[in-house]
Amino acid sequence: MQKIAIIGGGPAGLMAAIDGAKKGLHIDLYDQYNIGDHIRCAEGFFDTLNILGEPKYGVRFKVKEIELEIKKDYVFPCDEKTNIWMIDRREWQIGLAAEARDLGVHIYENSPVSKEKLKELSHDYDWVIDSSGVPSVTSKVYGFNQFYKETSGITVQYTLLGDFSDRYGSIKAALEEHYDGYYWIFPKSNNEANVGLIFFSENHLKPWEELERIIEKEGLSTYTKTRKFGGMCPVVRPEKLVYDNIILTGDAAGLVSALHGGGIDNACISGQLAIQCIAANNVEAYETEIDRVLGDKLKGEKDLADLVYSMNLGVLDGIVKMVRHTNKSIGDFGFLNGHAGAFEKFAILKGLMPKVFQK
Template sequence: MLKWRKKIFFYIGGLPMTKVAIIGGGPAGLTAAIEGAKKGFQVDLFERYKVGDDIRCAEGFFDTLNLLGEPKYGVRFKVDQLELEIEHLYTFPLDEKVNIWMIDRSEWQRGLAEEAKSLGVNVIENSPISKEKYEELRKHYDWVIDSTGAPSVTSRVYGFSTFYKENAGITAQYTLHGDFSSWLGRLKAALEEHYNGYYWIFPKSEQEANIGIIFFTENDLNPWQELERILEKEGLSDYERSRKLGGICPVVRPKKLVYDNVLLTGDAAGLVSALHGGGIDCACISGKIAIECIEENNVDEYEKHIDEVLGGRLKGEKRLANLVWKLNRSITDRVVKAVHQSEKPLGEYGFLNGNADAFEKLGVLRGLIPALWKH
């Protein structure tokens, strides 16, 4: 009996631990690292810089699917009002169905990294991954999770890095310092007539805010010149500028999300909203799904599970965005005015979850959109 028990103990203790390499210490990578450690995996996370450096983000944390909850770290305030400017300015109170927080993303990511370390994750900073190193990771680990953003390391290895820029929004943003005390608790998004996209004002504190612009379709405009015009329009041109950054927001998924033993997550997987350009929540969710698929030994179902959880929202956001860009600005303004006059909470309409049907139905009922609209 004792011999049998020793044999079982040796077998359990001798089971090979699943080894996972995570490339990228952003939202998807850090979430995957924490979830993987909780599952008992051996997790090594490789971050090109120091975790929390090189942040390119408006720092609004959207949880419109109510799957994540309030961020554990770096929260500045919960957003309770959204201002939307088209031809007129409309203010919408946000209910529990539209959860948005302003965060300090550097602080948030550093907090996640410390949590990951406390669970046994080996966080290796200042460690860029070359093609050669990528192949080494693939050989030495059971699974590799690519959370490197766009273009991803995987895309450089497999030759599809240009795909991201061809299917992405283009952004430009300043971080400004000045008096934003009247802005706390609210965000502003403004749609303008001469480009498909919008500009935003996202305050972080009484003295600091991120102001940026995104183009979702190609045009001949210079985003930085447009941003300068917007600062003048909003009376912010004299404010101190502490950061200037630009980038891309990939809004289309690559043909595959799994390459051999590598899973793409977050921006690397093109999981960014085509409506507002946000992707933190989708990144975190995709990191969780990747780990769940590895644990359940069904990585072949990874893309299917992504579709089940995120596909409906992302496709709906794309359809709603296309509808807005297709309509003229006056019609869009009148539909939004009808929403505002209904006095229903914005969450009831589900627009931020891609409910294009509700937007179109309201437009049809008000006689603003043709009933036989062809998609």
């Protein structure tokens, strides 16, 4: 029986643990904290490839509509093929951990993995799956931790308590002129929401000051802040995903969408693929499998993001307005669910109007 060590009890690590146990592997999982603690996430679960289905635990609601603000607000209904849920990430991960334990996974909480500990694990186990986030433990050993800092977006977020009853069941994303990125309002209940922003490229702005401005703009300044957190959003893959007998998954593998900053689905899938390759004694195929399953999606989202952030915002608003007038759902539009057709249509429009698409 192959022995597998997993570093990190997040989406990639827990999905790898569950799948590995089901395949009869010996799985030990090490988490720096208690499972579900220190969540740094807007908690939107985007199953863009329709692979994972509805989360088993922690679901608050399936998103019924997406409000997209550019120059004006446009509301897109979500149809059956748009798989976006708001979840409680802590509850979801605790549920997955309980499932893993029931399958025989040994979970060691409050067990951080240092550079020295990683070297021990790589010696004692057949394979180590690094789902430690960014910068990954592996990057500290192999000397590429600076890579994440140079290629990641930056996110900041508050959890607010207040009246969100008029927004419950929907999520909002808003683009602004003065930075490449967007801000969001993701309600978790009638009286709680995650409000944050992401910068996809460097700028002169101070992210927390920008978020305070956004909270004022949205009329939320009297609401109570219960959590303040942020971090790096790794949207570029490292040069390699396998280092000796260590496999990078999830954020450690740079598998976050460059379009919307979501990465839970990609992380889950990467954990499953890592186990699939280990069980088949074919780890050398792991990067090929990542490309096969996630490559087109990630590239398409990156291409569309580059296009959107090169546009004049007024032109983008006009395009979205035309699309909204067709009464299409967000699934037909493809802006947030990775449909290749959306990328192609935007590329065609850019080719037709090259001058007006420049800021």
